[in-house]
Amino acid sequence: MPECDLPLEASLTLDSDGVRVSHARQLATAFLDKVRGRVGIPVAGDTVEIAQLIVSELVTNARKYAPGPALLHLRVVTGAVLRVELWDSSPVMPSAKAQDPGRIGRHGLEIVAPLARTVTVEETPVGKRITADIPLTTA
Numbered sequence: 001m002p003e004c005d006l007p008l009e010a011s012l013t014l015d016s017d018g019v020r021v022s023h024a025r026q027l028a029t030a031f032l033d034k035v036r037g038r039v040g041i042p043v044a045g046d047t048v049e050i051a052q053l054i055v056s057e058l059v060t061n062a063r064k065y066a067p068g069p070a071l072l073h074l075r076v077v078t079g080a081v082l083r084v085e086l087w088d089s090s091p092v093m094p095s096a097k098a099q100d101p102g103r104i105g106r107h108g109l110e111i112v113a114p115l116a117r118t119v120t121v122e123e124t125p126v127g128k129r130i131t132a133d134i135p136l137t138t139a
Helices: 020-039 047-065 108-115
Strands: 009-014 070-077 081-088 118-124 127-135
Touching: 009 020, 009 047, 020 047, 020 070, 020 081, 047 070, 047 081, 047 108, 047 127, 108 118, 108 127
Parallel strands: none
Antiparallel strands: 009 070, 070 081, 081 127, 118 127
């Protein structure tokens, strides 16, 4: 990766406006286009759709359950991996629930975990951070 393109990252501040979910998906798409085109890192065909789905789930849950602002941060880390980080102000730590087709909502981690290489949830001084790593070269 050429030094002039580092750091390769993008962020979006999220307020309570639901339109931000579509902006977050657009940011992920534009960011991966930049990674592919300007920097030349190969991006697998399904990676854009996977990234959009993960971003949508994380942002939707943050907007639905966190009382304050949130921040979406995308960056490429060593090993051609897209790291998606979502900080929000809710102190409630999400957890994957047992499968229940009748349950409405609260399926976020069930959707994100199998699509990402890794998913971590950490407490922060003002809420939590959820991180999902997505390989760029293999979907």
